[in-house]
Amino acid sequence: MSENEGIATPPTNITQTIERLDQMQDELPKRLKQCASFTRRHLHLVAVSTVSDMAKASGVAPSVYIRFCQAIGFSGYSEMQGLFRVQYTSFRPDYEQRLAQVRPDVAQGSGQLLGEFAEAGHKSLLSLGNSVANEGLNSVASGLAQARILHLLGMRRAFAVVSNMSYLLGKMDVPALLHTDVGHLDSPPLMTPDDALFAVTFAPFSEDVIQQAREAAERGVPVYGLSDSEKCPLFEFAREELIVHEHEVAGFRALNASITLTTALSVLVGSQRRES
Amino acid sequence: MSENEGIATPPTNITQTIERLDQMQDELPKRLKQCASFTRRHLHLVAVSTVSDMAKASGVAPSVYIRFCQAIGFSGYSEMQGLFRVQYTSFRPDYEQRLAQVRPDVAQGSGQLLGEFAEAGHKSLLSLGNSVANEGLNSVASGLAQARILHLLGMRRAFAVVSNMSYLLGKMDVPALLHTDVGHLDSPPLMTPDDALFAVTFAPFSEDVIQQAREAAERGVPVYGLSDSEKCPLFEFAREELIVHEHEVAGFRALNASITLTTALSVLVGSQRRES
DNA sequence: CCGAAAATGGAATGAAAATTCCATATGGGA
DNA sequence: TCCCATATGGAATTTTCATTCCATTTTCGG
CATH class of the missing domain: 3.40.50.10490 (Glucose-6-phosphate isomerase like protein; domain 1)
Structure with missing residues (x-):
């Protein structure tokens, strides 16, 4: 047990992920910053790449990249990847539930819309x-x-x-x-x-x-x-x-x-x- | 030389895959036809889904879906998925090197722009x-x-x-x-x-x-x-x-x-x- | 209606990936 | 300069996934 300085709650959509990425850019250690920087510019790769792919491309070890995902607030790489994959897979039963949360649809609140x-x-x-x-x-x-x-x-x-x-x-x-x-x-x-x-x-x-x-x-x-x-x-x-x-x-x-x-x-x- | 009913050579790009899919549609057994039909309609899912995902979505068992991939000419699901992922990534190991250079300058490469x-x-x-x-x-x-x-x-x-x-x-x-x-x-x-x-x-x-x-x-x-x-x-x-x-x-x-x-x-x- | 060949689905196996663990390295403050 | 806290990368572990194997079912020709 210890001080998890990281934010407990994982981002629930792409917007939040990008925001958190930008916001943490400065306060991360060198290697994690590399991850953030690369990922920020190649978000579209997350859905179709493995940890080692992303790690190699960022120039860090796989374990570091996972630590990066956790620093962002995810439990690990899989969770983060899941978020990016949902957009392609909205019809699947498992994903439909998540999607429902992300998208309490239709034109109610204006800020919402x-x-x-x-x-x-x-x-x-x-x-x-x-x-x-x-x-x-x-x-x-x-x-x-x-x-x-x-x-x-x-x-x-x-x-x-x-x-x-x-x-x-x-x-x-x-x-x-x-x-x-x-x-x-x-x-x-x-x-x-x-x-x-x-x-x-x-x-x-x-x-x-x-x-x-x-x-x-x-x-x-x-x-x-x-x-x-x-x-x-x-x-x-x-x-x-x-x-x-x-x-x-x-x-x-x-x-x-x-x-x-x-x-x-x-x-x-x-x-x-x-x-x- | 021998009589492998399947075509030996795997498709090398998406277009070929689609062609072969359409062409084999009729001569496949029921379950495999299901796979072909669903896959044809949801090609974009292959890059981001697992075998069981695709199998479940097609209404067949995972093993059947793999047999379907082989019928198309691939060695298995992984090879087929690889083909679809490449289309999305244009992923090169030496990525981070280019990245550093590309960042500041402007309208040179098209993909970059x-x-x-x-x-x-x-x-x-x-x-x-x-x-x-x-x-x-x-x-x-x-x-x-x-x-x-x-x-x-x-x-x-x-x-x-x-x-x-x-x-x-x-x-x-x-x-x-x-x-x-x-x-x-x-x-x-x-x-x-x-x-x-x-x-x-x-x-x-x-x-x-x-x-x-x-x-x-x-x-x-x-x-x-x-x-x-x-x-x-x-x-x-x-x-x-x-x-x-x-x-x-x-x-x-x-x-x-x-x-x-x-x-x-x-x-x-x-x-x-x-x-x- | 019977039997052979093909097809199917579930369980077993093997491979690969994600995650954790730990020993080592690094940097900042006393 | 030394020490401690933190960061780092590789190795070990666990989980997930792809693939193969096999028993059962289905289909079709006789």
């Missing part, structure tokens, strides 16, 4: 780090950077995404055209094979967007896509496609992963163009 | 939870919910924010009007004191937005604001104002906190209106 969306945002950003799609980010960026004019297409929920891109690209002097009104797009001279089209659509997919993109592709315009599902029809004709997954709260999704990905993409396009 | 934005996103969401402004979220929501028509105003970086709100509110049958073109706004009959204006502007503040909002306020229209600074001129005449802080990467800001806050706000407005 905001917290839920923030948590969902964290998760979305985590799976963004995990996504296979990211590997293609560079090649999509160079594809878009070569375009004479970059056409942006997206409706409903996706419209915010492309309008944000439009703003960023404009700020970096990349010639980009945001197609706000479907219909005036298909005037033939507007898009040429020298251009590129970046189309965004989430399930259930917008017929208009698909249609416009398909016609562009048939006309020889390189089409790149962003979606939240592999079943997206854009896949049929797009050069490359990025995929993001947004977690939802009470049936609503924010745009954290999408906006973050496309912001990074826009900056990449901007910097690649500047180099040439 | 995305990681930086994800990191900034986490921070933004954290400060969102901490911010004082959020306490006012409920009262802003009820203010907006009482409006006959909810006018949305935002330009540049803020435009994506209000257009997202416009979509969400529309989806919930809240009468909202997105002002895309400044200038046609100030036709007097368009906004009345029965309405409300939600204006978004980030530093450096858009003159147009401030001006429009001020005129609306002088005409008796309740104005609510969202900004990233307390120095925002909207403060001078807005009923209430929300504040978010977005972390930046290489001079660029994503919209994680803003989008998350306004998404929550929109849902609140929608649910409050439904109650009356």
Whole structure:
């Protein structure tokens, strides 16, 4: 028995975990600080790695990494890993119970709801780090950077995404055209094979967007896509496609992963163009 | 040479795995087909689940699930899981070395840049939870919910924010009007004191937005604001104002906190209106 | 309806991982 | 400089997991 200086209560969600990580950063001994630092920047690895993996990557011994988990407030690595795995496994009986605690759902308190969306945002950003799609980010960026004019297409929920891109690209002097009104797009001279089209659509997919993109592709315009599902029809004709997954709260999704990905993409396009 | 009914070579990537799954679907015995069917629909679970998890979820015994993995061509579950984990990690032993270098510099590698934005996103969401402004979220929501028509105003970086709100509110049958073109706004009959204006502007503040909002306020229209600074001129005449802080990467800001806050706000407005 | 071949599930085994323990190293204060 | 408290890493232990084995059941051809 002794003074457990550590906090007794384990974090119950990702948000709390990150907070505690940041907050303890300063008061930890050297090796544990290494763990905190690495983990903070590679949260998405926890769900799919073993202690020795994380320890090695942090540059410490496995036992040290476990001590780190305990310093954070968990009973050990397994408990911490469990927290990060829940987001992938919400349907399983064992996990459903935990999930129920984390998510006393629906729009009651406002702070409550905001917290839920923030948590969902964290998760979305985590799976963004995990996504296979990211590997293609560079090649999509160079594809878009070569375009004479970059056409942006997206409706409903996706419209915010492309309008944000439009703003960023404009700020970096990349010639980009945001197609706000479907219909005036298909005037033939507007898009040429020298251009590129970046189309965004989430399930259930917008017929208009698909249609416009398909016609562009048939006309020889390189089409790149962003979606939240592999079943997206854009896949049929797009050069490359990025995929993001947004977690939802009470049936609503924010745009954290999408906006973050496309912001990074826009900056990449901007910097690649500047180099040439 | 010999007659192993199973295919000798294991799939080397996810695509191959899926193909083989689909292709074998018909020629498998009942229980194994169950495994194939469930796994096909929940591929993402493999990386973070144990055999017994997958077996239970598929409705079979663990040993059966392993036999299923072998039928696909893997040596066992571990090998199959390894394939799925690699997709998530891109995990290299020499990680911590790179890490030290990468941290300070900016827009070089693409995955790195995305990681930086994800990191900034986490921070933004954290400060969102901490911010004082959020306490006012409920009262802003009820203010907006009482409006006959909810006018949305935002330009540049803020435009994506209000257009997202416009979509969400529309989806919930809240009468909202997105002002895309400044200038046609100030036709007097368009906004009345029965309405409300939600204006978004980030530093450096858009003159147009401030001006429009001020005129609306002088005409008796309740104005609510969202900004990233307390120095925002909207403060001078807005009923209430929300504040978010977005972390930046290489001079660029994503919209994680803003989008998350306004998404929550929109849902609140929608649910409050439904109650009356 | 019978028998052989295949399929299935539970128990036994072996491997790997998480966690604890302990001897050694390190750093800060007297 | 010495001493004590704390930190650290490797070895030992325990737990969990993957895999194999085998008895039982099911299926299908005759």
